Amino acid sequence: MAGKVYLAGAGPGDPELMSIKVRNLLEIADTVMHDALIGEEITDTLPNICSGELINCGKRKGDHSYTQEDINDLLVEEASSGKMVVRLKGGDPFVFGRGGEEMSFLKRRGIEVEVVSGITSAIAAPAAAGIPLTQRKVASQVTLVTGHEDPTKEGSDVNWGDLAKINGTLVILMGITKLGPISEELMENGRSPSTPAATIEKATLREQRIVKGELKDIASRVEKAGIRPPGTTVMGEVVNAIPEFGSEEH
Ligand code: SAH
Numbered sequence: 609m610a611g612k613v614y615l616a617g618a619g620p621g622d623p624e625l626m627s628i629k630v631r632n633l634l635e636i637a638d639t640v641m642h643d644a645l646i647g648e649e650i651t652d653t654l655p656n657i658c659s660g661e662l663i664n665c666g667k668r669k670g671d672h673s674y675t676q677e678d679i680n681d682l683l684v685e686e687a688s689s690g691k692m693v694v695r696l697k698g699g700d701p702f703v704f705g706r707g708g709e710e711m712s713f714l715k716r717r718g719i720e721v722e723v724v725s726g727i728t729s730a731i732a733a734p735a736a737a738g739i740p741l742t743q744r745k746v747a748s749q750v751t752l753v754t755g756h757e758d759p760t761k762e763g764s765d766v767n768w769g770d771l772a773k774i775n776g777t778l779v780i781l782m783g784i785t786k787l788g789p790i791s792e793e794l795m796e797n798g799r800s801p802s803t804p805a806a807t808i809e810k811a812t813l814r815e816q817r818i819v820k821g822e823l824k825d826i827a828s829r830v831e832k833a834g835i836r837p838p839g840t841t842v843m844g845e846v847v848n849a850i851p852e853f854g855s856e857e858h
Contacts, residue, residue: 611638611687613714615707617700617726620736621647622812625727630696633724634658638691641665641682645698645838647813660692676706680713687719698838700728704754704781730779733811733840737818738853740846741777747846749776755783755841759793772797777844784809784839787827794843795823804847809839820847 614633619625634640637660642651644666654662663682665674679695686693701707701723714721730752734741741750751774759768771778772794783790784807795801801824809817821829823843830839 609690610720611689611691611693612720612722613683613687613693613695614722614724615695615701615711616697616724617705617728618642618646618650618696618698619727620699620729620732620812621649621810623650623653625732625812626650627724627726630694630724630726631657633694634696636660636692637694639663639686639693640696641679641686641693642696643698646696647698647810649813676709680710683710683714684717684719687714688717697726698729699732700726703728703730703752729811729838729840730781733808734779734806734842734846736811736816737806737808737842738850739806739842740849741779741842743846743849746849747776747844749774750779751776752779752781753783755780755786755790758786759789768793769797772799777842777846780841780843782837783841784830784835784837787830787841791823791827799823799843803843804845805841805843806847807835807839807841809835811840 616630616633634657639661640658641663642665665679669678683693683695697705697707699705711721731741742748751771753766757764757766801822803823805823805826806818806820807826807830819829819833819835
């Protein structure tokens with residue numbers, strides 16, 4: 609009997625934001641392989657939900673951490689032995705989650721794969737801070753970008769100069785430690801220093817914190833507050849779209 613891999617999204621962190629489909633799959637899967645990014649609250653509930661084997665790919669494996677190659681090989685191994693595997697990723701598996709790469713790897717080896725979407729933190733983190741990504745007359749377009757790379761690095765895949773010139777909302781994932789150079793690059797290329805900005809740390813989790821500011825000071829405010837990954841930053845007029853939500857720092 610052939611096995612199958614479900615590439616599933618766990619949502620941004622709050623266990624109740626996981627879909628019923630994912631939850632049902634977790635209950636019956638032979639093997640669940642999850643990342644650390646799914647957050648502690650979900651990790652803590654997994655042993656109660658899952659009846660099969662639980663593998664934390666965010667943990668160390670023997671003398672080293674799981675590499676992407678280890679994970680790919682393990683997925684193939686488990687599915688090839690006829691098991692039903694849930695590969696559980698933070699947010700949505702196809703938004704900066706390497707879901708695409710894992711799916712190609714499995715498909716090339718003839719393994720059946722089904723993607724089960726999750727709520728991405730790119731949308732849920734701003735939402736948890738009362739920030740709509742689009743709003744009539746405020747923002748009609750959204751750009752999701754990784755802040756993982758140093759914007760001053762040569763050969764960077766992200767063209768911050770171009771992004772500075774695009775209207776609308778900018779959502780930066782994996783950018784907490786690079787927020788300084790990113791803001792600088794955006795301002796140097798023409799984005800207004802007074803562009804509203806907000807960073808949401810550990811959105812939808814109990815420890816969620818929100819820091820608000822403007823493009824010119826968001827990096828220093830985030831640093832001063834001691835914000836740590838995972839955090840998502842939103843830039844654009846939408847940050848102040850719902851003033852009734854309050855602008856206090858948490
Ligand atoms: N596939 C994931 C994103 C993976 S990249 C998704 O769709 O959400 C990892 C980045 O996601 C983090 O660096 C951070 O920017 C963001 N992120 C994940 N969980 C988050 C959370 N609870 N709060 C804020 N940002 C989060």
